[in-house]
Amino acid sequence: MFSFRLSLDELEFRGKLECWVPHRSRWVFKNSWITPLANPALDFAVVADSTRVCAIARERVLDRAPLDPRFLIFTHPAVLDALLAELETWPGDYTVIEMQDQSARVRAGRFGTAPLYLAPAGKILEGSWNLPDLRHLLSADRLRDRVTVRALTRQHRYSTDTLFRDVYRLTERATASATPERFSIEYPKPAAHVMQPRKLRQGVDPIKEFDHLLTEKVSRYRCEPTEIGVELSGGVDSANVALSVARLFPQQVRSYGLIMPGDVGEQQRSRRDRFVQTIGTLDTTVTASHHPPFSPAGVRARGIPHDPAGAYYREAFDVLREAASAHHVRLLFTGHGGDELMALSPDVPAALAATQADVPWLTQQAKEALEEVDVNLAPVPPVPLPALMAFIVRNPPYLQAGIWPVAPLADPTTSRFAEQLPVVWRRNKALLRERLRRAGSTESDVAPSRPEHFHDLLQLGLRRCGLPLLRTMLDDSVLVDCGYVDPDALTSAFRQAQGAKEVPSLLCDTLVLETGLRSLLEGHQ
Known part of the structure; x- marks a missing residue:
């Protein structure tokens, strides 16, 4: 719900709370700024007491009073504590940034509606719900092996890990803490679930x-x-x-x-x-076959910066x-x-994961990284x-x-x-x-x-648009250069796919990752 840049060493609030000022769509303090995600379904406020400033974003809920629309609200510490405590049971999603002298804490709600990516770099903490906003900090030599092979083998995991070692995801209910010297993320306790079905009471519909x-x-x-x-x-x-x-x-x-x-x-x-x-x-309605995966007008084929973890x-x-x-x-x-x-059962997986045997173009480096998938x-x-x-x-x-x-x-x-x-x-x-x-x-x-499915659309996109993109990847590839994909094995897979009745769907995972990485890294190496 936020994008921001905090100069942690400049966060000195005692007697200086009034220095936070609105500027266009942002809240600004010296060289720090916070931009809330503008949407009528959301509420935002900046609330301060004598020693801290809190930027709060939360879903608007019908039976709860909205946040005070004034820009900066000064209140008693106990009132601010109560406002923050209320978020623990808030029926919608929220994000809060709590700032004190030379430190910041960022906390997420339990819904995970908008991801939040955090990039700590010494005295600076940057964050955004939109990964491309952080692309000036990204580098191909800082890819995280285990996340890269998760993407290549369809073994995605929910974690603070992202594709880049310098960027973290704030998972649901987690808290990130940052000072000029240290950055950490604390996971919450596991949520309780009902593990066995119960018998309905008589007369209940x-x-x-x-x-x-x-x-x-x-x-x-x-x-x-x-x-x-x-x-x-x-x-x-x-x-x-x-x-x-x-x-x-x-x-x-x-x-x-x-x-x-x-x-x-x-x-x-x-x-x-x-x-x-x-x-x-x-x-x-939208006719999906006019816009298949990797179509020329789409973000992937055009190289528009986007998250490599995007949907097929x-x-x-x-x-x-x-x-x-x-x-x-x-x-x-x-x-x-x-x-x-x-x-x-809550343990039933949404989809069967691939194995390294299913992806013959993995290098030895990638296969070794599979040991850290979990x-x-x-x-x-x-x-x-x-x-x-x-x-x-x-x-x-x-x-x-x-x-x-x-x-x-x-x-x-x-x-x-x-x-x-x-x-x-x-x-x-x-x-x-x-x-x-x-x-x-x-x-x-x-x-x-015959319920709707995406199989035919995926095959259409791979055959018509994906294979030509794959051909360019054989000559110039981030994944090959970084040691995750074997170029000879990928060339063999490309040749076989050209004549096959059905293009292997796992080529889509490789192409999605490759085009996403290119969109973020080109011009920033």
């Missing part, structure tokens, strides 16, 4: 209970109805969220969706059309985000977290872990478009509700499907024989 819970989660956000949108893919996850949103704001909410290629896409379009008619949203299908979603932004959508509800919500992992979070990791790759582009993304199915309270459900209601997403049936959806829409 889980559909009604879930309906009430989801509606409460959706309704808590402060935003004008005309600024609210929903992602609507055609699947049951986003459909359940859209149902709650549309009931709260009938005929005022816009919906957005990618239409997949082929027969699957035609069936998806029909399902979406019927559902849109039922709930009454103003609908916009960023190009198509960027077009969707542009459409929503053009409609002045500032708060977008998504169906992320539905798979984890209905998982039969080093420095964050503790169990209250939000489903795969959802948190999805937020890292998917949410920053929304924030760039001026949109605050919300995933009510990944809310800790929603997750705790589902963890207690009898297995029969979670298996095959029975709870979500039955709720749509009661809302009037047909059986073919609730449980389609």
Whole structure:
């Protein structure tokens, strides 16, 4: 929720609190500045007592008083302590920067909606939700081996680690502390989860209970109805969220969706059309095949600075985000977290990881780094872990478009509700499907024989756009130069892929990482 640059040795506040001044979109003190992420779904304030200044950003919540809109608020230390303590139980996300003489502490909430990257460099601490903002600090010779091979082998982990040894991610509920001499991040305690389902009390209808819970989660956000949108893919996850949103704001909410290629896409379009008619949203669709991975108009092919951890299908979603932004959508509800919500066990992985045998172009250096894949992992979070990791790759582009993304199915309270459900209601997403049936959806829409998937879009992008990019990588590659990818093995994989019926999908992971690194490092070496 912030980007900032703090000159730690200049943070001397005793008797000088008034030196913090607003300047354009920033808060400024000497050579330090803090820029909040502007969005009507968020509240911001700078609050000070006699010895410290706190910059607070938090989601606006309907039944809670907003922060004082004045620029700098002076208060008693006990009042500031109470305000900070309130964040511990705040029902939305937050970030707080607490500054005292020559020191700063940065604390994150439990939702992980907006990642925060921190780059300590002696007396300077820089941070941003947008990794490219820190690209002037990045270097190819400072890549972190274990994170690089996680990306190459599809073994992503939630951690303070990033691709660069000089940049850290502030994970959920974690606290970073910085002085001119020292920087550290303290992980929180593991979150408690319900490990066994429970028996429903007699007469309890889980559909009604879930309906009430989801509606409460959706309704808590402060935003004008005309600024609210929903992602609507055609699947049951986003459909359940859209149902709650549309009931709260009938005929005022816009919906957005990618239409997949082929027969699957035609069936998806029909399902979406019927559902849109039922709930009454103003609908916009994007033909995904016009914007496949690595397409010439996308950020990867154009070399626009972006996080290498970006989603495979960023190009198509960027077009969707542009459409929503053009409609002045500032708060977008998504169906992320539905798979984890209905998982039969919290230990079930979202996807099977690759192994080094699956990636024949790994070098010996990369294979050795695989031994550290599980080093420095964050503790169990209250939000489903795969959802948190999805937020890292998917949410920053929304924030760039001026949109605050919300995933009510990944809310800790929603997750705790589902963890207690009898297995029969979670298996095959029975709870979500039955709720749509009661809302009037047909059986073919609730449980389609051919649900939407991204396989054909990925193959289209790899074949049409990815292989030409891969060809350039054979001559000039960050990953080859840094010793992670064997050029001969990659050349062999490229030649085989040209004549293969299907391009190996793991080439996509290598290309995504390569193009992302190039976008950050070119011109900064």
